[in-house]
Amino acid sequence: MIQVEGLTRRFALADGGEVLAVDDLSFTAGPGEVFGLLGPNGAGKTTTLRMLLGLLRPTSGRATIAGYDSRLHPDEVKRRVGLVSANVGVYPHLTVLETLLFFGDLYGVEPSAAADETFRLARLFGLKDLLRRRCGTLSTGQRQRLNLARALIHRPPVLLLDEPTLGLDVLGSQVVAEFVAHARTEGKAVILTTHRLDEAERLCDRFGLLHQGRLIQTGTLQELRQATGCAGLVEMFLKLAHTGPMLAE
Amino acid sequence: MCTAPSEKQDPLTPSPLHPLNPSRLFRLARKELTEILRDRRTIVTLLVMPLLLYPLLTVVFGQFVFGGRTTEMAPVYRLGFSSKTDYNELESRFDFEKQRPHPEALTALPHREPRLFLFQLDNLDQNVRDGVVDVAFRRKPAAAAAVPGEIAIDWELVYREDSPDALEAVAYLDRLCARTNGDILSQRLKSAGVRQRSDPIRLAAAPLEVEERHGLSLAVFVPLVLILMTMTGAVYPAIDLIAGERERGTLEVLIAAPVPRVSLLFGKYVAVVTVAVLTALVNLGSLTVSLLVGGFAERVFGSGGIRVGTLLEIFGLVLLFAAFFSAVLLVVTSFARSFKEAQAYLIPLMVVALLPGVVGLLPGLRLSGLLTVVPLLNIVLLARDLLEGHADPVSAAVVVLATAAYAVLAIALAAQVFGAEGVLYGESGGWRALLRRGR
Numbered sequence: 001m002i003q004v005e006g007l008t009r010r011f012a013l014a015d016g017g018e019v020l021a022v023d024d025l026s027f028t029a030g031p032g033e034v035f036g037l038l039g040p041n042g043a044g045k046t047t048t049l050r051m052l053l054g055l056l057r058p059t060s061g062r063a064t065i066a067g068y069d070s071r072l073h074p075d076e077v078k079r080r081v082g083l084v085s086a087n088v089g090v091y092p093h094l095t096v097l098e099t100l101l102f103f104g105d106l107y108g109v110e111p112s113a114a115a116d117e118t119f120r121l122a123r124l125f126g127l128k129d130l131l132r133r134r135c136g137t138l139s140t141g142q143r144q145r146l147n148l149a150r151a152l153i154h155r156p157p158v159l160l161l162d163e164p165t166l167g168l169d170v171l172g173s174q175v176v177a178e179f180v181a182h183a184r185t186e187g188k189a190v191i192l193t194t195h196r197l198d199e200a201e202r203l204c205d206r207f208g209l210l211h212q213g214r215l216i217q218t219g220t221l222q223e224l225r226q227a228t229g230c231a232g233l234v235e236m237f238l239k240l241a242h243t244g245p246m247l248a249e
Numbered sequence: 250m251c252t253a254p255s256e257k258q259d260p261l262t263p264s265p266l267h268p269l270n271p272s273r274l275f276r277l278a279r280k281e282l283t284e285i286l287r288d289r290r291t292i293v294t295l296l297v298m299p300l301l302l303y304p305l306l307t308v309v310f311g312q313f314v315f316g317g318r319t320t321e322m323a324p325v326y327r328l329g330f331s332s333k334t335d336y337n338e339l340e341s342r343f344d345f346e347k348q349r350p351h352p353e354a355l356t357a358l359p360h361r362e363p364r365l366f367l368f369q370l371d372n373l374d375q376n377v378r379d380g381v382v383d384v385a386f387r388r389k390p391a392a393a394a395a396v397p398g399e400i401a402i403d404w405e406l407v408y409r410e411d412s413p414d415a416l417e418a419v420a421y422l423d424r425l426c427a428r429t430n431g432d433i434l435s436q437r438l439k440s441a442g443v444r445q446r447s448d449p450i451r452l453a454a455a456p457l458e459v460e461e462r463h464g465l466s467l468a469v470f471v472p473l474v475l476i477l478m479t480m481t482g483a484v485y486p487a488i489d490l491i492a493g494e495r496e497r498g499t500l501e502v503l504i505a506a507p508v509p510r511v512s513l514l515f516g517k518y519v520a521v522v523t524v525a526v527l528t529a530l531v532n533l534g535s536l537t538v539s540l541l542v543g544g545f546a547e548r549v550f551g552s553g554g555i556r557v558g559t560l561l562e563i564f565g566l567v568l569l570f571a572a573f574f575s576a577v578l579l580v581v582t583s584f585a586r587s588f589k590e591a592q593a594y595l596i597p598l599m600v601v602a603l604l605p606g607v608v609g610l611l612p613g614l615r616l617s618g619l620l621t622v623v624p625l626l627n628i629v630l631l632a633r634d635l636l637e638g639h640a641d642p643v644s645a646a647v648v649v650l651a652t653a654a655y656a657v658l659a660i661a662l663a664a665q666v667f668g669a670e671g672v673l674y675g676e677s678g679g680w681r682a683l684l685r686r687g688r
Contacts, residue, residue, distance in 0.1 A: 055503055056670055078507035089498030093287035094280070102280050105273075106506040134287075150502070 001158060001189035002038055002052070004030040004060035009047055021047045025061070029206075031157065034190040036204030037179075038197055038233065044213040045193035049160045052191070053081055056188055065158050079107060080157045082151030086166035090143050092136025095128055099146065100153055105236040107154035114153065121149040124182075125175070141172040148179050159183050159193040165199060177203055197233035207233065211241040251500065273508075277516025280522075285486045287519055292387040294482055295528050307543040324363040326418040329370045329382035337365065337400070339386060366516055370667055377407050383415040384408045400433060472563060472632030473606045475532055476625065479571050480602060482528025483521055484595055489580035490517040490590035491667070504668045511664045518579055518660060525571035531563060562635045570628050573652045574602070576659035583666040604631065616640075621647040624655055 007025040008051035010018045029248065030037035037045050050056040052063045064067055066078040091099055102236050103211040104114030106174050110232065123126045125145040130138065138146065144164075151159060161180070165173045180203050194200050201221060208218045216223060221233075230236040285291050330336040347518035373385035382539060389403040406417035406422060437444045490686045494500040498504030511513035537560065581598055605626030608614070627648040633642035 005383060050674075055501065055504060056674070075507040078505060081505070083502055083505045086497045087499075088502055091284055091499060092497070093284045098280075098283070103506070106503075106508050107508065147502075209266075224591055 001031050001066055002191060003061070003064045004048075004052070004061070005063075006062045007048065007051055007058050008062055009044075009051060009056060010059045011083070016081075020213050022051070022058075022117050024038045025210075025213075025215050027215065027218055028189055029189045030105045031189050032184055032187045033206065033211070034184055034192060036200040036207045037191055037193045037210055038207055038237070039193075039210035040195050041194075042212075043210040045195075045210055046162055048210075049083075049162050049191065049193060052084060052160060053078065055248070072123055080156050081160055082154070082156040082172065084147055084151045084159070084161045084164050086163035088137035088147050089148060090138065093134060094136070095132055095134055096122070097131040100150060103150050104153045107156050117153055117155070118149075121152055140167060141169070141175070144172055145169060145175055148175070153222075157188055159190045160189050161190065163194055164192065165194065168170050197237060201233055209233075209237050209240055211237070216240045252460065262490065270512075273512060274515055274519070277508075278519035279513060280386055281490055281517050282521035282523055283612065285490060285524060288485075288489065290485055291524060294485060295524065295531060298481075299528070299532040302541040303532070303535040304542075307539040307545065309544070314480070324414070324417060324421075326363050326365065326384065326414065326421065327366045327382040327386035328418070329368045329373055329376055331370065331385075331387065333369060333375055335386060335655075339404070343425055363418075373407055377409060377415075380409075380412070383412060384420045393536065400437075403647060425443055437576060455614065466497065470610075471536065471636060472566065472629055473603060473609065474527055474536065475567050475632075476629065477603075477604060478532040478569055479525050479529045480574055480599060482532075483525035483575050484572065484599075485525045486521045487582050488585075488588055488595070490520060492585040495585075496587050500668070507591040510668045514579065514583075514660070514664050514667045518575060518663075519577040521578065522571050525575055526568055528566050529564070529567040531572060533560065533567070550623040560634060563632055566628050567634050568634070569649060569652050570625070573624065573656040573659070576656040579663040580659050583663045583669075607631065616644045616648070622651040624652065628652065 004025055004027050007022055010020055011023040012018050017242075024095045025048060026046075027035065027037075028040055037048060042151065043057075047056060051058045052065065052070055054070040057071065060239045062071065064070065066080045067144070068080070069203055070077045083152075094102065099123065100118040101111075101114055111115065119128075123129055125148060126140070127145055127149060130142060130146075131247055134141065148164075161176075164179075168176065172222065179242070180190060180192065184205075191206060194203075201248050206218065206220050207224060209224075217227060217236070219227065224233070224236050225231060228236045230239055330339070338346065368376075368382055370382065371386070371547065373382075373387055375529060376382055378384050385407040387405040387407055406419055408419055410416070423519045428447070433446055435447035489586050504510065577598070578595070581594045585594055602625060605623060606629050609626050609629030614620070616634055619642050620630060621627050629638060631645055631648045634644075
C-alpha cells in the first residue's frame, strides 16, 4: 500500500548552505499494518510524511501510495490519505458538523454519504452531543477527536499520523490508541510518527528508527530486539544512534 | 502484525471535479463567508463603524466647516450692545429690524440676508469670548471734534477671530455700513442740490454655466471615502482567511485535500470581495442617509442632489475596486506566515494605495491618457467625473478593463504563492523557494 524508495530531501538555507533533512529513506507499509516512524525532534519524520502526501517535493527518490506516485498523481494520493497532525487547528467559527461536512466536500464525498459518515464518526468518537457546537469552544481533547474524525470522513485506506498524542493527557492518548487499533481492524495502512518511543511500542506493529534523516533500523519489536540485544526501543535507539552521554562532563 | 481488512477500503470519493467547477467554488466560498461573517471583528468593521462614523462626520463637518448651516438656512448673527442708547443710535442708522435687501442691490454681488438677534449685555468682551454673541458694538471716542452738521460716528466691532460666524457677521456689517454711508452721503448731496445716487459704482454678478469646475470639488471626497472604507472592510478577511489559516494550523490539512489551490484561493477571494462589497454598500447607504438628513446633499452633489443613477454608478465602481483590491490583498497576505506578518505587509500597502486617492483630489486633474490605467487613481477620477456629470465613455471603459485586468493578474500571482512550500513551512532560501510549490 505504501512504498518509499530512496526518499531524500535537502533544504536550502539563507546563507547558501543546505540541510539534509531526509537521507535516502526506504520502507513499506501494508494494509492493516501500523508502521511507526520513530526518532527525536528534527530527525525528519514530519518531512517524510509531507513528501508522502506531496506537500513537499522530494529532492530525489519516490513514494507511492496505493500504486500512485505522490509526485505524478498528487490528487489521487491525497484522495486516499487521511492526515492527522499534532499542530492541526480547527475553524473556530464553524460547528463540528459544518467542519466534518466541509472536509467531506473537500474530498468529494457525496453530501448524503458525507452526512451518514459524519453521524457514524460522531458516534464513534463521542462527538454526537457536540455537533452543533462551534469548534472554537471545544477542549483540546475534543479538538483532537474532531481531527481524528475529520481524517476518516472520506474513508481513506491510508492514514498518516504525525505526533498524534502531542499535548494530550492520558485520556486523550487513549483515544488515539483506540483510533489506531480501529484503523488496523479496518485494514488501513497507517504510518505514525512520534518521538515517544515508549508509546510507540504500544501502538505500532513495525518500526523504523530515524536519526538525522537516516533510517538506522527497521523491523518488528522482536526483530529489533534480536538485532540490537536491547529490550526497549529507547535503549535500541540510543545504541543504534551511537549517542554518548547527553550531558558534558 | 497484520489483520485482514474487514471491509473494502475504497474511498468515498468520485472523480475529481474541474478546478473551477462553479458548485464547488460556491461551496468553498460559502464556508469562507460563514466563517468570516460569524467573526465579531468583521461585524464591527462592516456594520458598527459606518453606522457611527458618517452621522458623526456629518455633524462635525457641518458644525466646524459650515458653521452649523446648510444651503437652505439663512445665516444668523447675534449682536451685542452695552446700552439701549447705543442700540437706538445704530438702529436709527442701520434700521436692523427692517433690514431688507437694498432695492438696487438686486444687481449687486449676491449674498444671503441674515437674521439678526440683538442682545443688551454688560460685559461685552467676556460675552464675545464666551460665544454669547458673535459681534459686540463698542462706542469709540471721536478722533477729532465733529464739525457742526457733520455726521461722524465711530464704533468698534468686538469679535473672535477664530469664529467663522463672527467673521461673516463682521463682513455683513461692513457691507451694511458701506451701504448706509452711501445713503447718508446721497441724502446730504441732495440737500446741497447735488444729485448723486448712493452707490456711484455698482458691480453686478453674472455667473456663467460651465461644464468643468476648477478648484476642489466636494464630490471627489465621496468616492475616496468609499474606497477607503472598502479597503478597510477587505483587510481583515484577507488576513484571517489566508495568513490566519496558517496561524490556526488549518492550512496544511486544507492543502492536503485533493482540491486545486486555485480553487481554494478563489473561494477565499469570493469571500473577501463579498465582505468588501457589503462594507461598501453599508458605507454608501450610511453616507447617503447622513448627507440627506444633515442637509448637505446639494452642497456635495450639486443642485440636482443625490440621483439614484449616480449612486448605482458609484457602487459599480466600488465593486470594481473591491474586486481589484481584494486580489492585491490576497497576493500580499499569501506571502505572510502569520497574522502579525500580514499586518506588517499591509500597512505600507495601505499607505501606497492611499497616494493615488490623494493625488485624485488635485484640482484640474483630467481622466485621460495614462491616468486611465493608473490603479485606484483612475477609479477616483472616474467617480468624480460621474458625480459631476461629465464622464467620458471611452475613458470609463479603459478604467474598467484595466482594473479588471489588474485583478486577474493579482489572482494569478496569489495562486502561485498560496500554499507554496516556503510559506507553508517557513523555508528559508529567498524568493525562489517561496515560489516553489509542493506539487
